[in-house]
Amino acid sequence: xxxxxxxxxxxxxxxxxxxxxxxxxxxxxxxxxxxxxxxxxxxxxxxxxxx
Amino acid sequence: xxxxxxxxxxxxxxxxxxxxxxxxxxxxxxxxxxxxxxxxxxxxxxxxxxxxxxxxxxxxxxxxxxxxxxxxxxxxxxxxxxxxxxxxxxxxxxxxxxxxxxxxxxxxxxxxxxxxxxxxxxxxxxxxxxxxxxxxxxxxxxxxxxxxxxxxxxxxxxxxxxxxxxxxxxxxxxxxxxxxxxxxxxxxxxxxxxxxxxxxxxxxxxxxxxxxxxxxxxxxxxxxxxxxxxxxxxxxxxxxxxxxxxxxxxx
Numbered sequence: 162x163x164x165x166x167x168x169x170x171x172x173x174x175x176x177x178x179x180x181x182x183x184x185x186x187x188x189x190x191x192x193x194x195x196x197x198x199x200x201x202x203x204x205x206x207x208x209x210x211x212x
Numbered sequence: 213x214x215x216x217x218x219x220x221x222x223x224x225x226x227x228x229x230x231x232x233x234x235x236x237x238x239x240x241x242x243x244x245x246x247x248x249x250x251x252x253x254x255x256x257x258x259x260x261x262x263x264x265x266x267x268x269x270x271x272x273x274x275x276x277x278x279x280x281x282x283x284x285x286x287x288x289x290x291x292x293x294x295x296x297x298x299x300x301x302x303x304x305x306x307x308x309x310x311x312x313x314x315x316x317x318x319x320x321x322x323x324x325x326x327x328x329x330x331x332x333x334x335x336x337x338x339x340x341x342x343x344x345x346x347x348x349x350x351x352x353x354x355x356x357x358x359x360x361x362x363x364x365x366x367x368x369x370x371x372x373x374x375x376x377x378x379x380x381x382x383x384x385x386x387x388x389x390x391x392x393x394x395x396x397x398x399x400x401x402x403x404x405x406x407x408x409x410x411x412x413x414x415x416x417x418x419x420x421x422x423x424x425x426x427x428x429x430x431x432x433x434x435x436x437x438x439x440x441x442x443x444x445x446x447x448x449x450x451x452x453x454x455x456x457x458x459x460x461x462x463x
Contacts, residue, residue: 164270164335171274171331172255175281178324179251179429182317186436187240193443200450 247425247432254425258418265415271335275411276418278328280426281321282350286392288318288430289357289385296381299374305445308374311381313437315360317430322354337401345394346402353391356384 240248258276265272295311298304329347330340341347360380367373395404404410411419 164268167331167335168259168270168273171277171328174327174331175277175324178320178327179433182320183240183244183429183433183436186433186440187244190436190440190443191239193440193447196447197443197450200447203454 243432247429251425251429254421258422262415262418268336271332272415273418274328274332275415276422278325278332279419280423281328282325283423284426284430285318285321285325286388287427288314288321288434289353289388291434292318292357292360292381293385296378296385299378300382303371303374305370305374306442308370308377309441309445310434310438311377312361312364313434313441315357315381316437317433319354319357319361320433321426321430322350322357326350326354342401344401345398346391346400349387349391349394353384353387356380356387360384 255276259273262273262276264270291314292311295307295314299307299311326347329350333342334340360377363380364373364377367376392405394400395402
């Protein structure tokens with residue numbers, strides 16, 4: 162491999178790792194926000210009707 | 213935007229399908245988008261402005277990602293140390309969650325540092341890995357904080373988890389100065405620590421710019437990870453309160 166190939170591999174890996182982890186963190190944040198909103202809007206009691 | 217929870221104003225509206233988990237897209241936001249551009253610009257700047265090094269040629273350019281990743285990891289573990297001390301002194305959820313977020317980001321950055329070091333080592337030393345003091349102490353640091361995260365996932369009681377994790381966080385950080393000083397204390401294949409004082413002027417600016425951007429990325433990731441953890445804890449609390457109100461014995 163030429164020197165440039167190693168450099169490209171290193172920079173590519175940095176983008177892959179940081180980009181991948183960043184995406185996972187943002188997805189987790191997005192899901193947590195959605196969960197919180199849906200939890201806050203859930204009715205506090207469940208009414209059951211006798212048939 | 214709510215600073216503590218990371219919720220945008222529109223998130224407070226009644227839930228609909230758009231708010232269900234997995235239905236919203238992942239958006240880095242304005243700050244995230246700017247960081248991506250700055251990250252790219254810093255790397256291009258480092259590559260373009262620095263001449264080929266006399267011994268390593270263009271391989272030297274790996275320094276602009278390897279060294280800042282290591283520095284940022286050290287700072288992330290420094291944050292774990294500070295937050296762990298704070299938690300032990302006064303147990304607060306925010307200290308515990310911030311320590312957790314910083315530890316996770318630190319582990320990712322340390323793993324990246326090790327992998328980038330291998331990519332640099334293969335063409336320069338002829339091996340992917342050697343049990344050199346700098347490499348070994350860095351690997352130990354990585355394993356300690358992987359253990360820290362594993363410990364957190366095993367312990368259910370939040371207070372016990374916080375105390376144990378804080379103890380490991382403090383002890384784990386003690387390895388950071390050992391990693392840093394390893395190239396001075398022992399005979400090593402690894403070159404001396406790179407810094408503006410030891411690096412030639414032609415390479416200093418590339419290193420500085422990339423170090424600043426890596427630091428900014430680290431802070432951004434820790435902040436977002438902390439916000440996610442805080443929201444998850446809030447959801448758990450709401451679910452527990454609801455279960456208690458229903459009279460469930462198992463929460």
